[in-house]
Amino acid sequence: MNLKTPFPDPVFARRDAFDKLRGRTRYTVDEACQGHLQAYLLRADVASGEILRLDVSAARKMPGVRAVVTASDAPHRFGIGVADQRLFATGRVRYKGEPLAAIAADTLEQAKAAALAVDVVIRPLPAVFDMAGALASGAPLVHPDWATHEVLLETRGAGRGGNLAWESQVRRGDVDAAFSRPDVTIVESAFRVGRQIHMQLEPRAAIASYADGRLHLIASTQAPWTVKNVTARALGLSPARVRVTAPAVGGGFGAKYGCTIEPYAAALALACGKSVALVPSRAEEMLSCPCRENADILIRSAVTRDGRIAGREAVVLMDCGAYGGEQIYLTTMTAHTLGSSYRLEAVRLVSRAVYTNTAPNGAFRACNGVYNIFALESHTDEICQAIGMDPVEFRRRNVLGDGDLGSTGQVFQGDVLGPMLEKMSQMRSKGATLPSDDGRLYGRATTVGTWFVFVGPSAATVNLNPDGSATLVTAGVEIGQGTMMQSLPQIVAAELGLSPCDVVVHQADTDAAGFDVGVGGGRTTVSLGAAAVAACTEIRQKLLALAARLLQAPASELSLSQGRIDRVGHPGTGMTLASLAQEAMQITGPISGSGAFTRPGVAAMDGCAAGHFLEAVDIPVFAVHDCDVAVDPATGQVEVLRYRVVQDVGRALNPSAIHGQIQGGVVQGLGYALHEEVTLAEDGAFRQAGFGSYRIPLAQDVVPVEIELHEGAPSIGPWGAKGAGEVPILNVGAAIACAVSRAIGVRVQELPLTPPHVLALLQGRKPALQLHHPQDWPARPGTNPPHSTAAVSVAG
């Protein structure tokens, strides 16, 4: 779509705000609290152990109890890349908090009381809580039977074995030769980040009922089709027997991208034939929430004196917890985050998902990217220091431009990051200078980052109603991002010449809407939008053919706008869409269209990627962030003074909505960079159990983000759009870390930069981070951890 074609109605307010403000919106948690049985999960209280006895007969007899289900009710394995998980611990417990049984009773208190009556005996087994321990030789295996797990996603050349859940590799050019060149400086850096918890205000929640031989799940989910398919698989049902609907979702950020708690409610509803609600308490939610994973990153580069990157290699370890889940898939992303942004002459990357006896991790806004960009940008600053080059100048010279190769050999199109850096310089030059004479230490940094739109398959149906309005039916969910309220009705309206107010958006229902991967990866506007455009194209063709007959004019001379169809250049000569839709009743029957979209598939260079689910990215998205910070040397307190974002949006369909996403995403990133810390107790459980101990940003912690949207970068999205909701968090950890590091003159290797952490850095009390994978250095593809007895190659 040519950027010159104006997009109508870029200012379109969200239609759900009025009710949300008044507390009228019914979220799943609101439906759940009356009129259903209440469910509770009995969870293991050790991190690793053998289940010697699990007797629920006494629990079944407790007052109010209607159903108890255990491993034998759901024996089937499921997973994302590898089917390594069952609904309940079966024979063996792999993390503290792993579900052992689910109970439905008339009240939650009764269900909890019944859980206490379950007779459980677990013999503790040795456990591993960190990746170093898990990859050490002789480490206890989290899945001694790993070799029997079915591999669900096909790739070429993945590594697996023991506690190594998955390994993907990138190899392009001769890295060894680059590192042995006489004219290069070699810079090596190590980084570590902990987990991040979503803390979305509405916990995960599900209500299951069973009628006419089918299950109906009302779920607070980002991915209704995933819930449908995984629930069916876990319970051994045909997916056709599971229906999932999703009301307004009270925040997701990735926590609701997988299928997690829904099958428990479903199993209980199947067992007793009554509707069952499962809503975890905040403490349970935090104990079992699929966090952003903790990660260890080792990266080194060979750089010439004039600042060219002759070679780069990195090893990224990602903790998947006790089950592979998203992390197996996300190993793929290292190539497109850590391996991106800059022109590399030769590159070798290894990305490993590692099993530990901790709660399984999952998806979180800009998965994998947030810490890899922190590592990449901090490493870039270390390079600049080593070769004595200005960090912005280094970035200007090296960022990917038109025709440059990504790590896997994909060819990037268009000069995007370069002009964005230019925009950022201009933005900065306009800002007032900050006072810097109050005894605090001041620093600033500009960082770049590359993310992508996870396009994937989507379906859409559009009905043109007899009153001239249109109804859009998809499995897309409104999780707060506004896509279902704003950009999708705007796109349908623009295609059909309607006002967005006349576009009804159907709430997600897998019985009504075709397949969709889910709301995440910045894909909703792009994939559902493109499917909706395709559906509208069918409607337009039908309308134009019909109107051509009725108005006796060639279809090519007709146009749709403002709810009418008229001859081009002769407004008012034709008819309204409503009257056309009514005429259609007699001639063709009601008018509707269906559309579909999937990723076109961009080529990588042959042989560059192994074990990857996505060898190249279809729609890259770029971001430039810049911030000023002040550090109080007495307390270690970091204050963010200014924060600026230039974001590549392709085309801004609703600038106000995008600005809202950027402000929100940056603040979530500030939490990650400065406050939010997950620590493990000796038993492998999180020490943080609520909003009191896990500190997320409050109103007083934030600043208004100064924003410029960069339009015009190539995109296959509808009207040239790209996803805009996910990427705002991408560079924040990086920008803050680089700015703080410059302010205090000490290298930053870990996040978050809490006051005690910063103080320790200032006082030289923080020992340099020693990562445990030097034996893998250099990151030779195919080198498996020493303990793995039988690494396999998964044939593709």
Add this chain to the structure above:
Amino acid sequence: MIGQLWINGEWCRHDADPAAPLHRVLRENLGLTGSKDVCGEGFCGACLVQLDGAPIAACLVPVALAEGAQIVTIEGLDQDPVAQSLMAAMEAEDAVQCGMCFPGMVMTLTHLLKTCPTTDREKVKRALAGNICRCTGYERIVSAACRAAKDLVAADAQKVVA
């Protein structure tokens, strides 16, 4: 045991445990789900209700202690002119995202606008110390409160002139 609460101008009877937290009784017994159950510990502000005119975390109040108090929930703020002005400003600023925090935000900020009509960004931010939003990054909520303050002062001035 039957308890009785004065909520939004009418008596509401319930049979909940007297020790049950007020927000759960509102939600589970009385169908008033505008008060959200998010942290249950007084940190997030999503459950706020007015108790005798002041916003209070309902999750910290055993229902028996709320008997005899005038309770106004978000459902009952709909007719309040200050709240209406605030909510209109929230829409005008395009502040709402997932929406879970907003009933509590409206409770806190309506009270602020009534007790401190000439507010500014700093005061609004301080007032929001007990309201968590994970989606928006707060700034638009602050802008909306300041906009509503201006609108209310302007409306008052008009009344005086008229």
